[in-house]
Amino acid sequence: MTNRPLATFTLLTFWLAACGGTEPEAPTSTIVAYEGATLITGDGGPPLGGGVLLVDDGKITAAGLAANVTVPEGATVVDLTGKTVMPTMVDLHGHLGFIQDLSFDYANYTRENIIDQLNRYAYYGVGTIVSLGTDPGELAFTIQAEQQAGTLGGARIHTAFRGIARPNAGPGAPTMRQTALGASTAEEARRLVSEIASTNADFVKIWVDDRGGSVDKLAADLYQPIIDEAHTHQLQVIAHIFYQEDARELVEAGVDGFAHLPRDVEMDDGLVAAIVENDVFVMPNLSISERGQHTAPPSWLSDPLLLESVSPQVVSRIEASFENRNPGSASAAAESYAAMQQSLKKLAAAGARLVLGADTGVQDHIHGFMEHRELELLVEAGLSPAEAITVATSAPAEVLDLNTGLLTPGKRADFIVLNANPMYGISNTKQIAAVYLGGQELDREALRSAW
Numbered sequence: 001m002t003n004r005p006l007a008t009f010t011l012l013t014f015w016l017a018a019c020g021g022t023e024p025e026a027p028t029s030t031i032v033a034y035e036g037a038t039l040i041t042g043d044g045g046p047p048l049g050g051g052v053l054l055v056d057d058g059k060i061t062a063a064g065l066a067a068n069v070t071v072p073e074g075a076t077v078v079d080l081t082g083k084t085v086m087p088t089m090v091d092l093h094g095h096l097g098f099i100q101d102l103s104f105d106y107a108n109y110t111r112e113n114i115i116d117q118l119n120r121y122a123y124y125g126v127g128t129i130v131s132l133g134t135d136p137g138e139l140a141f142t143i144q145a146e147q148q149a150g151t152l153g154g155a156r157i158h159t160a161f162r163g164i165a166r167p168n169a170g171p172g173a174p175t176m177r178q179t180a181l182g183a184s185t186a187e188e189a190r191r192l193v194s195e196i197a198s199t200n201a202d203f204v205k206i207w208v209d210d211r212g213g214s215v216d217k218l219a220a221d222l223y224q225p226i227i228d229e230a231h232t233h234q235l236q237v238i239a240h241i242f243y244q245e246d247a248r249e250l251v252e253a254g255v256d257g258f259a260h261l262p263r264d265v266e267m268d269d270g271l272v273a274a275i276v277e278n279d280v281f282v283m284p285n286l287s288i289s290e291r292g293q294h295t296a297p298p299s300w301l302s303d304p305l306l307l308e309s310v311s312p313q314v315v316s317r318i319e320a321s322f323e324n325r326n327p328g329s330a331s332a333a334a335e336s337y338a339a340m341q342q343s344l345k346k347l348a349a350a351g352a353r354l355v356l357g358a359d360t361g362v363q364d365h366i367h368g369f370m371e372h373r374e375l376e377l378l379v380e381a382g383l384s385p386a387e388a389i390t391v392a393t394s395a396p397a398e399v400l401d402l403n404t405g406l407l408t409p410g411k412r413a414d415f416i417v418l419n420a421n422p423m424y425g426i427s428n429t430k431q432i433a434a435v436y437l438g439g440q441e442l443d444r445e446a447l448r449s450a451w
């Protein structure tokens, strides 16, 4: 049909219109008009009730109030009355390939498993995921190239390739630790950054953490050359941190983003001001820390949405992980979490760049589902639903200059259709009716039945 000469096509349509009577008119335009939904555009602006979204060839061509958008004649109309539409999420902090049903292991890092996980993200409305520093080898880049060529679907993968730490002092989980590159000297650190820069990596990830005194922490003698070298290659550096003092020194050293909030103390005003002044982006990464304070299974574990992608055995295993917890460590975690909430409030009030980073893909932290939990926790900590959605859509997209995360003309048509409006309760982001990536509706039912 696409190669049919226009004249024939028009004539056929005319004939159908003239003789068909009740026959529906064949679309004469490639444009699809989504009508009647409330549009949350992702830039923090007010929702547009009864909006119209026009999509052509995978891109948004118009988004606005019905009165301001002309639906071209011949467009295919999709009635979304009563629904809410928001951009798909962009998560700058995930880990791909390690979880497989009950197992959490480096051995699960296969093409098949990564593609399955990209589908899980997409299923829940996460359209873009950054795998943050735990991708050994070429696999993530191969998958990315296939997605860009249009031969593979799922959430679009971006990767920081292998991050850098002191030898054997990278990711907390032992099975992920071997993916990090180890640096002992400034020269070595610079060489590793060049190696990362020779790939298609989007970031340089560093781990600045002594894991409670159990490993050698990456210090300024190594992260300063890493940051400097990365910047000569136009690469941004994202630091995993734990301590406020490290955060402060990293800002001075020119770090571009943080994968966590400090977890030792509430951030002081000086650090908040330095983060804003230096335009450092921050992933609050609340959901992973919030878990630590519970001594009984939290309520999200009984959310039916979780069971759409994981087996009851996985849920039971996660439930069991909350039993027999040391009350002392739980109350320490609660104290640390309360400090993180306060830090987040301060950052938001100061106008810092907050971006979604949910750390999904570490053990029992479910791809796609926990991004919604992160939104709930952002709101619980004091952000408005509109702010939380911006944190999860346009703000992270801007960090990587991605053509997604906003319902505005020219952006890729990556959006979620919701049965309820998250402005009235952020948990409504989980009321997913449909997910579209590049204008194509995801077959969620097929994915769900395969799981």
Ligand SMILES: [Zn+2]
Residues within 6 Å of the ligand: 093, 094, 095, 132, 359
């Ligand atoms: Zn992580």
